[in-house]
Amino acid sequence: ASGGGGEGAEAARLVGEEALDVPPFVLGLYGEEGWLSPTDICSGARARTVALKLEEQGYWCSFTDTELVVSWPKPTPDE
Numbered sequence: 001a002s003g004g005g006g007e008g009a010e011a012a013r014l015v016g017e018e019a020l021d022v023p024p025f026v027l028g029l030y031g032e033e034g035w036l037s038p039t040d041i042c043s044g045a046r047a048r049t050v051a052l053k054l055e056e057q058g059y060w061c062s063f064t065d066t067e068l069v070v071s072w073p074k075p076t077p078d079e
Helices: 005-019 044-056
Strands: 025-028 060-063 067-071
Touching: 044 060, 044 067
Parallel strands: none
Antiparallel strands: 025 067, 060 067
16 A cells, blocks of 8 residues: 555656657658658648648647657646
């Protein structure tokens, strides 16, 4: 039996923080010779649609000039 009621909640919070401490996934979109995967993502509009679908699932997406960067959302202060 655990002695303190808050120990489990604190441990779960720390595990949750560690689980989110992973590098973002970087999907290359465009290279020197054009779209890297033209059968999947062949335009800026298609890339944005993919990002919107990922954001609907809880991911945070951003773009560089040639890549889509996908991360877990930042935890809010009350989590």
